[in-house]
Each structure stands twice: as C-alpha cells, then as structure tokens.
Amino acid sequence: MMKTSMTKGRLGGLLAGLLAISTLAGCTTAATGGAYLLPQPDEGTAQARSVPRGAPLLEVMPVALASYLEGGSLVYQTDDITLVQASQNLWADDLQAMLTRQLLAQLKASPAQPLSGYRITDTSLSGIKGARLSVSLDRFIGRHDGQSVITGRWRLRGVDGSVLEEGDIQTLTPLTDDGYPALVKSLGDGWKVTGDKLSREVAEALPAIDSPVTLP
Numbered sequence: 001m002m003k004t005s006m007t008k009g010r011l012g013g014l015l016a017g018l019l020a021i022s023t024l025a026g027c028t029t030a031a032t033g034g035a036y037l038l039p040q041p042d043e044g045t046a047q048a049r050s051v052p053r054g055a056p057l058l059e060v061m062p063v064a065l066a067s068y069l070e071g072g073s074l075v076y077q078t079d080d081i082t083l084v085q086a087s088q089n090l091w092a093d094d095l096q097a098m099l100t101r102q103l104l105a106q107l108k109a110s111p112a113q114p115l116s117g118y119r120i121t122d123t124s125l126s127g128i129k130g131a132r133l134s135v136s137l138d139r140f141i142g143r144h145d146g147q148s149v150i151t152g153r154w155r156l157r158g159v160d161g162s163v164l165e166e167g168d169i170q171t172l173t174p175l176t177d178d179g180y181p182a183l184v185k186s187l188g189d190g191w192k193v194t195g196d197k198l199s200r201e202v203a204e205a206l207p208a209i210d211s212p213v214t215l216p
Helices: 013-026 095-109 180-205
Strands: 034-036 057-060 073-077 083-091 119-121 131-143 147-157 163-174
Touching: 034 180, 057 095, 073 180, 095 119, 095 131, 095 180, 131 163, 131 180, 147 180, 163 180
Parallel strands: 034 083, 057 119, 057 131, 073 131
Antiparallel strands: 073 083, 131 147, 147 163
C-alpha cells in the first residue's frame, strides 16, 4: 500500500504531502481523515468587558466567505492557480460561525478606545441603530510554500450607513509542522492576528464616546 511522507522545511513539501493524502483517499486502508475546530482564544482574549446597556452599538456581521470555502473542507493551494478541497479532512463546525464567534470575542476583549466602550453584538438590537462591521474572506487556506493565507476585506459603516473606514486583510503565517493539524493551528494563529489588527483599525475609525454612559 502506498504511504505519504512530508519533509518539514522543504519548499512545497507540506502542501504536496497534503495533496498526496487527498489522492490516496480512494485506498481503503489509507483514508485517514479528521474533523477540526479552530483553536480557542486564550483566556485573556475570551474575557469580554462589562459595558453599560446605554453604550453605543457596534454590530458585527457574520464573516462572509468565498463560495469554495463554504463546503466544509480544508482548502490548500498547490501552485499559482490550483486550489484543492480536502476530501477526508473537514471542519468539525461551520467555518463561518467559528470565524465570527472568535472575531466577536476579540473585539469585545479589546482594550482599544473607544472600541472598549461600545456594546458589540452579532445581532441587530430592536429599535437601536449602531455602527456595523462587515468582513469578507476570499482566502482561508494553506499554500504550497508552507504558509497559511488569510485575505479579504473589511468595512465599517456608521449609524447613518456611511462608510467610516475600510481596508484589506492579508495575513501569512508559517506552519510549524507537517500535516492538517499544523495547518489548522496556523490558520487559527493567523485569524487571531487578523482579529487583533482589525480591533485596532476599527477602534481608530469609530466615533469617540462624548460623555460617560448611564443606564437608561
């Protein structure tokens, strides 16, 4: 029976090995897939601050994904033009939901002003208008040079719907080992870096809170 080996540090070796694993999926004894969750944020990131009910609102929209990322498979790029969806290695939970939850947690825990004074939610609150953050990703993949790649766009709108700020997302994170678990960890690390950067950029673009907030 065929076996797959991947040499750490060899240019392209990691993703070539992943492709070989996918190719072997038809062999009954070689199909060794897995289901993966993004790494959970550390305890400090998960601690959201208490914000008064009367604080201004920031609504975080669900992270939008390119259609090829919605199928539940881990995806990797084998050359300049080819993307491969793993047939045996899948996300254990909805990728959009995991990305949105973690981004929301990082925004809520951010100390950046005035972001830390905002109520941050992933659902609209009845009768309350607020700023709105939307994020879209066109890459959340592994790449043949041994890095994970996260690219996309973000846009922040004000209460009146006008664009306050927008920008690109581009995060490259080296894999520290071979195989799918290392790819998932690298993507998780990259998403945390992305969330930290977004928190700072959104904080800079949000309107300042003019006066202390009191409960209604």
